[in-house]
Amino acid sequence: MAIILKGDQEINSVPSTKSKALRINLNANIYGTFAEIGAGQETVRNFFRAGGASGTIAKAMSAYDKDFSDAIYGVGKNGRYVTETRLKKMLVHEIELIEDRLSRNKHPDKLFFSYANTVATINFSKKFKGHGWVGFRFQLDPLEDYNEIVLHIRFKETDARLQQETLGILGVNLIYGAFYMNDNPKELVKSFYDNLDKDQLEIDMINFSGPRFMYVDNRLMSLQLVKNGMTNAVMFGPDGNNLLPAQVLYKKNILAMRGSFRPVTKVNMDMFEKSKALFFAEKKVDPENTKVIFEITLSNLRAEGKINERDFLDRAELLCSLGQNVMITDYQEYFKLVEYFSEFTKERMALGMGVYNLIQIFDEKYYRHLSGGILEAFGKLFYRDLKVYMYPYHDQESGEYITSENLKVHPRMKELYKFFKNNGKLVNIDDFDPKILDIFSREVLRMIKCDEDGWEAMLPEGVSEMIKTNRLFGFTRKRIKK
Incomplete structure (x- = not known):
């Protein structure tokens, strides 16, 4: 069901974009930088407009010129700028600057962060609707290592200005969710569409990492994207990390x-x-x-x-x-x-x-x-x-x-x-x-659950051992073997 907002009025308990940004701004410990390339400074603009941004924003920048961008973040592979590699370089570089320029002795309670995006909005001929990478690197405890959320988006709107505004709202949702919903990643993912509609934006890849997300299986987060209608297809590799299908x-x-x-x-x-x-x-x-x-x-x-x-x-x-x-x-x-x-x-x-x-x-x-x-x-x-x-x-x-x-x-x-x-x-x-040819998955599954003998021979080498070791598909050895 779509959520309708009138001004800053909140319906169905979904905070407005402004109230999310204001809550972040009023938290005296949250402090960091914004680096946005390709669609204006739309995310940080929401924080400036909410009020109280001086306590949150250490720096906001957009390195639009390619030579400037290369000088700051390094030359990208194949000369491409809208890539996951470029995004991660941006996130790490900005955090290193914060750590280098701000004294931990002076700011012992600060939770540092860096937000970054690198995007290409719709082109002039409107044949390419645009896509981008969005990421957030942040602390939840000054003594802990950084956590990170990285996602890939595909724009669905056919107007560059609307795409910019959509990106700005998504950025606020990401930052707010990271700080206030990190203990429930499934709900955090859902919240990316707060004050947005599925017709505006597609999210087709996401990866969580860091100490607070050690328990998160990124394949399960991938499933949430399809299950919630955020995309029609997701992919992950043999290492379990999510991949961008495109x-x-x-x-x-x-x-x-x-x-x-x-x-x-x-x-x-x-x-x-x-x-x-x-x-x-x-x-x-x-x-x-x-x-x-x-x-x-x-x-x-x-x-x-x-x-x-x-x-x-x-x-x-x-x-x-x-x-x-x-x-x-x-x-x-x-x-x-x-x-x-x-x-x-x-x-x-x-x-x-x-x-x-x-x-x-x-x-x-x-x-x-x-x-x-x-x-x-x-x-x-x-x-x-x-x-x-x-x-x-x-x-x-x-x-x-x-x-x-x-x-x-x-x-x-x-x-x-x-x-x-x-x-x-x-x-x-x-x-x-x-x-x-007479082997069927459903029969093998039944035998596993009923603890019957013989199913091991129906599976590729090593698979039965993994099922037993990890107790997959309800495997349990109930009978006492003589």
């Missing part, structure tokens, strides 16, 4: 594997290995310029009604241990996922999937909201040279292996199916391992 996927070939991975099984990894081999065999695919994504949809995480965060982290833990990049999306339909990837690359893309997911692609009910129905969806899905690598299904009753050759789709979809199959869009994975 940065990771830029001009890359992409192979995506969708599944529940609850837990990841030998079938999942066999599909991955065989799909990767087929993809790398494509003439225009350079393995060195390729990213493989294991994708889980929000609807899959909600399969049992509501999202179980422990269950989500269990899946993430296993995929990360296998060295995979993991993406959480709100794209139930495959064509939306492909459209999303297309924002960042024009290189080759492929999807690895089983029979069940392929049948869903040819189910008309998923496209009733489109004016062009399934034809519109397929136009978006296959408008570029996308390929689907199909992993077979073993029909236990008939003993038959279901491939693209004998797959049955709805009669109305038969000709459409044949068109894409005959044009090489659907490729069978032929060199599969028939011994593992």
Whole structure:
């Protein structure tokens, strides 16, 4: 529900931007600097206007000239300025200046901070809406090390002035939340949209670090962004740190594997290995310029009604241990996922999937909201040279292996199916391992929870040991072994 503010009146207990800035200004111990590049000094302006800013603001600056910026913060890689690296240099440099210029003996109780942003607002032709990095480095105790919150934003508004104002409100929300909501990171993340609307701004990456956030799992914070509708997709790497999808996927070939991975099984990894081999065999695919994504949809995480965060982290833990990049999306339909990837690359893309997911692609009910129905969806899905690598299904009753050759789709979809199959869009994975085709994640999960024997052999090497050691997916050894 949108929160409506009239002047400085607060509705639904959400403080106004002015009252947040004023509370910070009236705290005698909070003191620091603002460094803002690319969209004016919009955040610090809110603190100046709130009153009492002299007790909070040590310095406010904008190094707009590139030579000045390089002289202060160093030359950026590839000459780029709107990067996470540049933001972190800004944060650290400004804190070092505070520590160097202000005596701790004179200010024993001061909580120093540095706020920084480096952004590019909408361009003149309005083809590029703009994006930016925003960060906050701060103390909660003068004797403690610094904490840090870094996030990436994408502007949705089509007016530079509105984008500047939106950035200013976000900055105030970030600073206020860091000081007064740090004990509840989930609510802190939600508060970024206080006095803002989701149509104004997208937040697609966030990382917490520092002594007060040692207990925070950044993958769970990533999940909050999708769960709260702040973005449609987030990504994290094998080390568990959140990644910026636009940065990771830029001009890359992409192979995506969708599944529940609850837990990841030998079938999942066999599909991955065989799909990767087929993809790398494509003439225009350079393995060195390729990213493989294991994708889980929000609807899959909600399969049992509501999202179980422990269950989500269990899946993430296993995929990360296998060295995979993991993406959480709100794209139930495959064509939306492909459209999303297309924002960042024009290189080759492929999807690895089983029979069940392929049948869903040819189910008309998923496209009733489109004016062009399934034809519109397929136009978006296959408008570029996308390929689907199909992993077979073993029909236990008939003993038959279901491939693209004998797959049955709805009669109305038969000709459409044949068109894409005959044009090489659907490729069978032929060199599969028939011994593992009867392994299903849901059955493995049931066996783990019921403490039954035999599930270990259904999982990739090392996965069962991790499940037991970390007691993932409700594992517990109740029976006494003789």
